[in-house]
Amino acid sequence: MSDSESKAPTNFIKQIIEEDLRSGKNDSRVHTRFPPEPNGYLHIGHAKSICLNFGIASEFGGLCNLRFDDTNPGKEEQEYVDSIKTDVRWLGFDWSEREYYASDYFQQLYDYALQLIRGGKAYVCDLSADEIREYRGTLTETGRESPCRSRSAEENLDLFQRMRDGEFEDGSRTLRAKIDMASGNINMRDPVIYRIQRAYHHRTGDAWCIYPMYDYAHCVSDSLERITHSLCTLEFEDHRPLYDWFLEQLGIFHSRQIEFARLNLSYTVVSKRKLLKLVKGGHVRGWDDPRMPTLSGIRRRGYPPEAIRDFCNRIGVAKAGSTVDISLLEFCVRDYLNKCVRRVMAVLRPLKVVITNYPEGREEKLDAVNNPEDPGAGTRKVPFSRVIYIERDDFMEDPPKKYFRLAPGREVRLRYAYFITCTNVVKDREGEISELHCTYDPATRGGDAPDGRKVKATLHWVSAGHAVDAEVRLYESLFTQEDPEDVADEGDFLSNLNPGSLQVLLSCKAEPCLREADAGDRFQFERLGYFCVDPDSRDGAPVFNRTVTLKDTWAKVQKWEHQKERSR
RNA sequence: UGGGGCGUCGUCAAGCGGUAAGACACCAGGUUUUGGUCCUGGCAUUCGGGGGUUCGAAUCCUCCCGCCCCAGCCA
Numbered sequence: 001m002s003d004s005e006s007k008a009p010t011n012f013i014k015q016i017i018e019e020d021l022r023s024g025k026n027d028s029r030v031h032t033r034f035p036p037e038p039n040g041y042l043h044i045g046h047a048k049s050i051c052l053n054f055g056i057a058s059e060f061g062g063l064c065n066l067r068f069d070d071t072n073p074g075k076e077e078q079e080y081v082d083s084i085k086t087d088v089r090w091l092g093f094d095w096s097e098r099e100y101y102a103s104d105y106f107q108q109l110y111d112y113a114l115q116l117i118r119g120g121k122a123y124v125c126d127l128s129a130d131e132i133r134e135y136r137g138t139l140t141e142t143g144r145e146s147p148c149r150s151r152s153a154e155e156n157l158d159l160f161q162r163m164r165d166g167e168f169e170d171g172s173r174t175l176r177a178k179i180d181m182a183s184g185n186i187n188m189r190d191p192v193i194y195r196i197q198r199a200y201h202h203r204t205g206d207a208w209c210i211y212p213m214y215d216y217a218h219c220v221s222d223s224l225e226r227i228t229h230s231l232c233t234l235e236f237e238d239h240r241p242l243y244d245w246f247l248e249q250l251g252i253f254h255s256r257q258i259e260f261a262r263l264n265l266s267y268t269v270v271s272k273r274k275l276l277k278l279v280k281g282g283h284v285r286g287w288d289d290p291r292m293p294t295l296s297g298i299r300r301r302g303y304p305p306e307a308i309r310d311f312c313n314r315i316g317v318a319k320a321g322s323t324v325d326i327s328l329l330e331f332c333v334r335d336y337l338n339k340c341v342r343r344v345m346a347v348l349r350p351l352k353v354v355i356t357n358y359p360e361g362r363e364e365k366l367d368a369v370n371n372p373e374d375p376g377a378g379t380r381k382v383p384f385s386r387v388i389y390i391e392r393d394d395f396m397e398d399p400p401k402k403y404f405r406l407a408p409g410r411e412v413r414l415r416y417a418y419f420i421t422c423t424n425v426v427k428d429r430e431g432e433i434s435e436l437h438c439t440y441d442p443a444t445r446g447g448d449a450p451d452g453r454k455v456k457a458t459l460h461w462v463s464a465g466h467a468v469d470a471e472v473r474l475y476e477s478l479f480t481q482e483d484p485e486d487v488a489d490e491g492d493f494l495s496n497l498n499p500g501s502l503q504v505l506l507s508c509k510a511e512p513c514l515r516e517a518d519a520g521d522r523f524q525f526e527r528l529g530y531f532c533v534d535p536d537s538r539d540g541a542p543v544f545n546r547t548v549t550l551k552d553t554w555a556k557v558q559k560w561e562h563q564k565e566r567s568r
Numbered sequence: 569u570g571g572g573g574c575g576u577c578g579u580c581a582a583g584c585g586g587u588a589a590g591a592c593a594c595c596a597g598g599u600u601u602u603g604g605u606c607c608u609g610g611c612a613u614u615c616g617g618g619g620g621u622u623c624g625a626a627u628c629c630u631c632c633c634g635c636c637c638c639a640g641c642c643a
Contacts, residue, residue, distance in 0.1 A: 069643065129640085238572045324592090416601075552603070
């Protein structure tokens with residue numbers, strides 16, 4: 001991690017930690033953990049938590065564990081733990097050998113449960129799931145005590161042992177904490193801490209038929225790992241009294257839970273449930289679809305981990321529910337890519353240009369700078385010839401006032417090549433422009449006019465005879481609404497899906513050096529944006545994902561003009 | 569109508585009783601062989617609202633208003 005990244009701004013969590021350090025709490029140790037449940041893919045929201053937990057540990061000279069919260073075998077799979085490890089590593093964090101699983105603690109958790117029962121703090125309950133719900137009461141009415149609440153410790157011990165031994169049917173009994181059915185906090189109304197569930201667990205197999213619940217397993221896991229600061233999202237705030245209760249009853253190391261606001265992003269959904277719906281419904285091509293906010297999607301799209309970390313540092317950490325503008329993420333991506341990525345020319349929507357006064361059969365190699373932000377990146381040779389392609393957007397037959405690209409009779413610069421002037425527009429039978437005829441000025445080789453003559457535009461181009469054919473996938477946000485959940489009465493977020501979120505361009509022309517690009521390679525296509533080579537690429541047939549466009553003041557002007565026109 | 573939180577610029581977010589940081593976005597200019605980058609300047613007389621305490625309040629007290637979370641044998 002670079003120096004510039006380590007200077008993350010302060011936040012209320014760091015302030016708490018600083019106070020703890022000052023008072024010598026926890027022997028001045030700082031130890032955090034990132035605790036994903038392996039039941040889905042990591043997304044940008046998790047990145048915030050990962051950066052926070054690993055970032056704080058490193059800033060305070062402490063450690064951060066990776067712990068899989070795998071207490072619900074019905075939903076969890078090895079596939080997810082693998083992808084999570086890949087993603088955390090990709091983001092740039094290292095948990096060394098500290099890879100833990102709540103399932104590592106099943107025996108210990110069981111023994112502690114015995115301790116709770118002996119102390120009269122937990123009991124086996126025979127109520128069905130429906131009955132438990134009924135007895136729990138509502139938000140405004142207190143609950144009623146279970147008829148099993150007053151069982152003796154001996155009976156509870158016997159029953160719990162038999163639950164563990166598989167004597168009872170799934171769901172027929174639970175182990176519950178004995179707390180307070182009248183509590184205003186529903187989490188304290190004798191919460192279930194063990195349920196019977198005959199499910200194959202991805203790590204413990206069939207060794208257990210009872211599994212601990214999150215509230216019980218999480219705090220004990222934190223304690224066993226001697227986590228000093230257990231950071232989680234706001235919705236667990238009212239679980240904290242329960243977290244504290246277990247640790248107090250058990251008399252074991254007391255980690256401190258601190259809650260922060262989860263990340264929301266405009267024009268994006270960040271919830272496992274909704275992302276799953278997008279995948280299952282075929283609205284995207286999979287978990288790693290470059291339009292997905294999953295880390296695997298973002299990676300395929302070409303977002304660099306450095307940019308994600310920068311973003312997470314910039315958004316801050318607080319308790320107010322918030323939605324960060326997606327433009328900040330895009331800014332971070334451009335900011336990083338601008339500094340370190342090679343520039344290259346590619347034409348997305350080719351328009352053929354014949355340079356009529358350029359000798360037939362001649363070709364030359366022109367020098368091009370690889371990265372003006374980084375002189376060390378050097379230069380390369382780009383072939384030039386009589387027939388080239390330019391972007392269709394870079395020519396207008398009847399241009400508006402503010403348009404300063406190519407037009408009939410107008411002179412522009414071809415980047416690193418020559419000034420050309422449009423002399424003729426050739427159209428097909430439908431009236432579509434099929435090619436342009438231009439003349440070039442041999443004195444402007446390299447792109448400068450010796451007479452000091454200026455042009456208003458510089459265009460990118462590709463020599464037709466040397467071009468590599470490429471497929472380019474353009475992405476826009478998946479949703480048309482800033483808040484995808486903002487739906488007109490009926491329907492859900494899916495009705496805000498952006499039909500134009502993916503646009504595939506099949507006949508793009510790229511400069512020859514792109515022929516041997518490898519999957520994952522990133523480039524700036526000059527004047528267009530940043531692109532990343534997709535794994536779908538095959539030899540000589542590269543596929544590029546547009547990571548993000550360049551800032552485009554011309555597009556902004558056009559949009560503005562359109563709006564003006566519409567309001568007229 | 570129970571419990572737990574949160575309200576500072578369009579969006580995040582500092583601020584911790586001494587007179588509103590910063591970033592993104594936006595706007596205006598300059599440089600420019602990318603309408604990119606870079607540079608310069610602008611952008612909250614006011615902190616959800618009302619009272620109060622104080623020489624002094626975004627910060628303390630108080631009442632009110634708004635928003636979020638909780639009734640899984642999910643995490």
